[in-house]
Amino acid sequence: MALLELNNVSRHFELRPGVVERVLRGGKTRVIKAVEAINLSVAKDEILGIAGESGCGKSTTCSMVAGLLPPSSGEVLYRDRNVGEMTSSELNDHRRRVQMIFQDPYESLNPRFRVSDIVSEGPRALRLWGEREIEEQVAAMLAGVGLPAGKYWDRYPHELSGGERQRVGIASALVMKPELVVADEPLSMLDVSIRAGILDLLKELSRQRNFACIYVSHDLSILANIADRLLIMYLGQAVEVGSVHDVIKNPKHPYTRALISAVPVPDPRVKRSPPKIVGEISRPVDPPPGCRFASRCPHADQSCSEVFIKLDTNSPLAHQAACHRLEQINSEAT
Amino acid sequence: MTDTNLLSVANLSVGYSTSQGVVNAVSDVSFDVRRNEVFGIAGESGCGKSTLIRALLRLLSNNGVSTATSITYEGEDINSFSDDKFRDAILWKRISLVPQSAMNSLNPVYRVGDQVIEAIRAHRSVSRSEARERVEFLFDVVGLQPELMRSYPHEFSGGMRQRAMIAMSLALDPGLIIMDEPTTGLDVLVQEQILRRVREIRAEVSSSIILITHDIAVIAEMSDRISIMYGGKIVESATAIDLFESPFHPYTLGLKNAFPSISVMDNELISIPGTPPALIGEESGCLFEPRCPFSDATCAQILPQSHSVGEMHQVSCHRHTDVTELREKASKKSTWHC
Numbered sequence: 001m002a003l004l005e006l007n008n009v010s011r012h013f014e015l016r017p018g019v020v021e022r023v024l025r026g027g028k029t030r031v032i033k034a035v036e037a038i039n040l041s042v043a044k045d046e047i048l049g050i051a052g053e054s055g056c057g058k059s060t061t062c063s064m065v066a067g068l069l070p071p072s073s074g075e076v077l078y079r080d081r082n083v084g085e086m087t088s089s090e091l092n093d094h095r096r097r098v099q100m101i102f103q104d105p106y107e108s109l110n111p112r113f114r115v116s117d118i119v120s121e122g123p124r125a126l127r128l129w130g131e132r133e134i135e136e137q138v139a140a141m142l143a144g145v146g147l148p149a150g151k152y153w154d155r156y157p158h159e160l161s162g163g164e165r166q167r168v169g170i171a172s173a174l175v176m177k178p179e180l181v182v183a184d185e186p187l188s189m190l191d192v193s194i195r196a197g198i199l200d201l202l203k204e205l206s207r208q209r210n211f212a213c214i215y216v217s218h219d220l221s222i223l224a225n226i227a228d229r230l231l232i233m234y235l236g237q238a239v240e241v242g243s244v245h246d247v248i249k250n251p252k253h254p255y256t257r258a259l260i261s262a263v264p265v266p267d268p269r270v271k272r273s274p275p276k277i278v279g280e281i282s283r284p285v286d287p288p289p290g291c292r293f294a295s296r297c298p299h300a301d302q303s304c305s306e307v308f309i310k311l312d313t314n315s316p317l318a319h320q321a322a323c324h325r326l327e328q329i330n331s332e333a334t
Numbered sequence: 335m336t337d338t339n340l341l342s343v344a345n346l347s348v349g350y351s352t353s354q355g356v357v358n359a360v361s362d363v364s365f366d367v368r369r370n371e372v373f374g375i376a377g378e379s380g381c382g383k384s385t386l387i388r389a390l391l392r393l394l395s396n397n398g399v400s401t402a403t404s405i406t407y408e409g410e411d412i413n414s415f416s417d418d419k420f421r422d423a424i425l426w427k428r429i430s431l432v433p434q435s436a437m438n439s440l441n442p443v444y445r446v447g448d449q450v451i452e453a454i455r456a457h458r459s460v461s462r463s464e465a466r467e468r469v470e471f472l473f474d475v476v477g478l479q480p481e482l483m484r485s486y487p488h489e490f491s492g493g494m495r496q497r498a499m500i501a502m503s504l505a506l507d508p509g510l511i512i513m514d515e516p517t518t519g520l521d522v523l524v525q526e527q528i529l530r531r532v533r534e535i536r537a538e539v540s541s542s543i544i545l546i547t548h549d550i551a552v553i554a555e556m557s558d559r560i561s562i563m564y565g566g567k568i569v570e571s572a573t574a575i576d577l578f579e580s581p582f583h584p585y586t587l588g589l590k591n592a593f594p595s596i597s598v599m600d601n602e603l604i605s606i607p608g609t610p611p612a613l614i615g616e617e618s619g620c621l622f623e624p625r626c627p628f629s630d631a632t633c634a635q636i637l638p639q640s641h642s643v644g645e646m647h648q649v650s651c652h653r654h655t656d657v658t659e660l661r662e663k664a665s666k667k668s669t670w671h672c
Contacts, residue, residue, distance in 0.1 A: 053521035161609045191378040192548060196592040197605030218521065221551070221594040225603060248596060262526035263596045264551035268574035270597065272555075276530075277523050280491050 001080070002041035003212050004065060004180055008310075009074035011035040011060050015285060033284045034060045036236045037074065039311055042180065047206060047213040049227030049244060051220055051259070053281050057236040058216045062182045065214060066100050067091065078180075096126055099173035101183040105165035105190075109157040115142070116153045119172045128176070141175040145201060163194035167201070174205060181206070181213045187222060199226055220263050224248050229317075232256045235292040236284045238311050242319030252321035254329065255293045291323070299325050299332075340509055340542050341367040341429075345403040348382070348389045348566075352397065355614045359385040359398075360566045364640075367510060372536065372543045374557030374574070376550060376589075380610055382566035383546045384434060387512055391431055392420055408509065427457055430503040432496075434514040439499055440487040447473075447483025450502050457506055472501040475538070477531055493524035497531070504535065512544045517552060529556060550593045554578060559646065562586050565611045565621035568640075572647040582649040582657050584626045587664035604667045620652065627669045628653055628660055 011034050017027025035057040042048045050058045063069035064076055067083050076083040078094060086094055099122075102108040109118055120138045123129060129137060139149035145167040157165055166186060173181055183202065187195045203226060206213050217223050223230060223244065230247040232240040232255065240253040251257045254275075261274035279296045291297070294304035301324075309322045323329070348360040360382040367373045377383045389400035405413040412424055433439050441449055450472065451465040460468075470480045476497040487495060496516065503511050516532070517525040529552065536543060547553050553560055554574060561571040562585065570583040581587050591604040608625035611617070619634040620626070626633065630653070638650045643657075653660060663669045 053523065163609070191610075192550065192589060193378060193592050193606035194609075195605065196594075196603035197607070199594075199603060200605065219594075220522070221596045224596050224599045225594045225601075245599065248599060259522055260596065262522045264525075264529075264549070264555050265597045266551040266554045266578070266590070266593050266595050267597070268554045268557075268578050270555070274526055278527075280493050280524055281521065 001044075002077075003044045003079065004040075004042040004214075005077040005080075006038050006040045006061075006065070007075050007077065009035065009038045009061075009064060009071045009076060011057075011064060011069065012072045030285050033236050033287055035064070035071075036284070036287075037308075037310055038233075038238050040231055040238065040241070042212050042214060044179075044212055045206075045210055046228045047203075047215055047226055049223035049230045050214060050216045050233060051218065051223050051230060052233035053218060053259075055235065055281050055283060056233040057284075058233055059184055061233070062100070062184050062214065062216055065180075066098050066182050067094055068100075092126060096122075096128070096176045097179045099176050099178035099181050101166075101169050101173050101181060101186045103185040103188055105162055105169050106157075108169060109165055111157050113156075114153070115147070115155050115157075115160075115168055116149070118157075118168055119175050122172060122176050126176075137175055138171075141171045144174070144205065145171045146197075147171070161194075162190050163198060166190060166198055170198070170201065170205070174209065174211075177209070178211050181211050182216070183213060184216045185218070186215075188217070188219070195222070202226065220248070220260060232259065235281060235287070237292055237308065238322065239291075239293065240319075240321040241311055246319040250319075252319070252326055253293075253323045254297045254299050254325075256321065299329050301325065338368050339366045339406075340369050340408060342404070342406045343390065343402060344405070346386065346389060346400065346405070347402070348385050348394065348398055348400040350385075350395075350398045352614075358566055358613045358617070360389060360400075363563075363566075363568050365561055365568060365571065367542050367544060368559075369509075369542060370540055371558040372545055372556055374545045374547070374553040374560040375563060376547060376553045376560060377563035378548055378610060380613075381563040383563050384514055385566075386563075387431070387514055387544070387546060391425060391429065391512070392417055393431075422457075426453065426503075426508065427506045428508050429510045429512065430506070430508040432499050432503045432511065432513040432516050434518070440490075440495060442487050444486075445484055446487055446490065446498050447485075450483075450498070450505055453502055454505050468505065469501070472504055473498075475504065475535060476501045477527070491524075492520055493528060496520065496524075496528055500528075500531070500535075504539070504541075507539070508541060510542050510544065512546070514546045515548070516545070518547065518549070525552075532556070550589060551595070562589070566613055567621065567650065569622065569651070570647075570649045572644070576644060576647050580644075580647075580657075581661070582643055582647070582654050583622075583651050584628050584653075584660060584664065585622050587661065588625075588670065591664065591670075602667060604670050607670060620650075628656075628663070 013032040015030040015032055021027035052058050064071050120134050123134045142149045147167050227244045230244045234255050240256045251260050258275050258277045261272055277296055288305045290305040290308050294300040304324055311320050311322050344364045346363045350357045350359055375383050388394050402413055447469055450469045454465040473480050478497050517528050545556055557574045559573050560577045561568045564585050570586050588606040606625055611621045620638050623629045623633040632652050638652045640648045640650045641654050643649050643654055
């Protein structure tokens with residue numbers, strides 16, 4: 001059984017015209033289709049990587065998974081229970097089970113709270129344990145992320161380095177004993193020499209404490225290192241999913257191919273030859289119904305921008321790509 | 335030597351005075367940039383790479399003071415130039431900059447094309463229409479439609495603004511273009527487009543490029559030679575291939591371990607324990623010593639000098655003679671984390 005399932009989940013935002021626009025242009029309400037009909041599943045104990053460029057809908061997806069944003073349509077199922085239909089006590093429990101680690105460790109910690117206050121805030125708010133037990137759990141958690149309580153208990157965020165702050169962020173998520181952790185670009189603000197340590201810590205803790213993880217990043221090199229499975233998104237659509245090895249070593253979708261071959265490799269002898277993709281990702285404002293990559297895709301034909309093939313939910317573990325023209329592309333390649 | 339070296343910098347140091355004391359952001363840095371090469375400077379935040387460039391171009395903030403034994407450009411001593419003379423004779427004409435925050439470096443209330451035209455006319459006595467022709471040509475070089483000259487910066491995406499800044503840096507045919515984190519904050523496909531464009535430009539014009547970035551993969555692919563900075567100093571310099579295939583400095587070894595690669599997926603990443611130095615006050619010994627698993631008593635007390643360990647390969651490490659042992663041990667996680 002999947003721990004988390006998203007069935008046909010979409011999230012749209014209305015873009016209401018301002019007064020001037022209404023008067024001058026008779027402006028109509030436009031719709032930003034940030035996430036469109038996404039299907040995904042996360043199994044217990046797995047790390048699902050979600051990759052994509054800015055504006056691809058990965059953060060919106062995270063917010064819906066964490067219950068911070070209701071979907072416009074479709075359902076988010078957690079242990080087969082629809083999150084949208086949960087009672088308030090179920091929701092409280094859900095909020096403990098699904099935790100988030102945020103991107104910016106400089107902005108996401110309250111500067112007036114000490115480290116111990118930050119990490120114990122969640123358990124206190126949900127009254128998980130008595131005060132003494134909270135203290136014990138927090139101390140143990142801090143030690144678990146490499147910040148011994150004796151030294152860090154009374155520190156304030158400004159006294160910590162970026163890496164230490166992100167460890168505090170991880171501790172305050174994991175102290176809740178979550179079953180699913182949603183990590184949204186947790187390394188992007190950190191220096192290279194520090195990143196590997198945080199990445200290791202997350203991997204190690206997910207094994208020790210048996211939580212599943214959705215790890216969102218634009219950095220495919222990092223995802224290649226941490227994820228078990230990979231979902232590639234483009235402008236609100238899921239375009240490819242599969243085991244991390246399959247997707248990276250044998251990408252099918254033209255977008256995935258372009259994306260992976262565009263990642264620089266830290267080896268001066270490697271000469272990449274990425275396909276030339278022109279243009280830039282746009283905003284999903286009133287997009288055409290079909291594949292949103294079609295306008296930049298070297299293989300696209302008329303039907304691509306008219307009809308979109310969704311990934312098949314019945315075989316969530318298979319390697320699949322949402323592309324009409326896979327067969328033609330493959331035959332061209334050989 | 336002046337034949338091959340476009341720019342030579344000797345013993346450049348920069349201090350920022352702050353309420354907590356003087357921060358030695360760059361200390362005693364010497365390097366050369368040859369003609370027709372891409373010279374990469376890599377390092378993490380706070381290593382002094384951006385300060386180095388600002389000092390070189392005399393763009394330091396008011397609390398920054400730089401000193402250097404000599405800075406020569408095409409054999410000419412530009413260190414002795416007054417600020418005015420430097421601005422008139424060197425900046426943009428002979429050395430140009432694509433700044434780190436290129437995304438925000440365009441004036442929001444002027445059309446992009448006009449900004450480049452003005453930049454040209456500020457330095458060259460050409461007519462507006464001549465300047466416009468030049469800008470059309472430059473836009474074409476960086477892959478922007480000429481119609482976009484009439485657009486305002488807010489109508490540009492991040493990648494387009496970056497292209498416009500590169501166009502501006504090329505405007506006066508400088509011999510040296512400094513690019514400070516040119517693709518940081520851009521998406522992968524856009525980064526690829528920009529890097530491809532930089533490679534093409536480099537093949538067409540004969541400018542040298544100083545490329546500054548924290549991204550080891552970008553620098554590996556783009557550079558002919560690379561210097562690694564740590565704590566305001568250059569700790570190792572070599573050709574790109576030597577640096578990646580036979581690194582000497584423990585910091586370089588550590589960075590290589592820590593950097594993920596999409597081509598080698600199951601490689602275990604090893605972080606470097608500890609944090610970079612604060613650079614306040616007098617230092618003694620090697621600045622990497624507190625984080626270095628190979629340090630001995632000498633390292634904490636005596637500042638390592640630059641040793642030549644190969645053709646075009648210098649390293650500032652006391653233990654450079656033990657490199658075989660260091661390389662072997664550095665690849666093991668237990669060496670860094672016990």
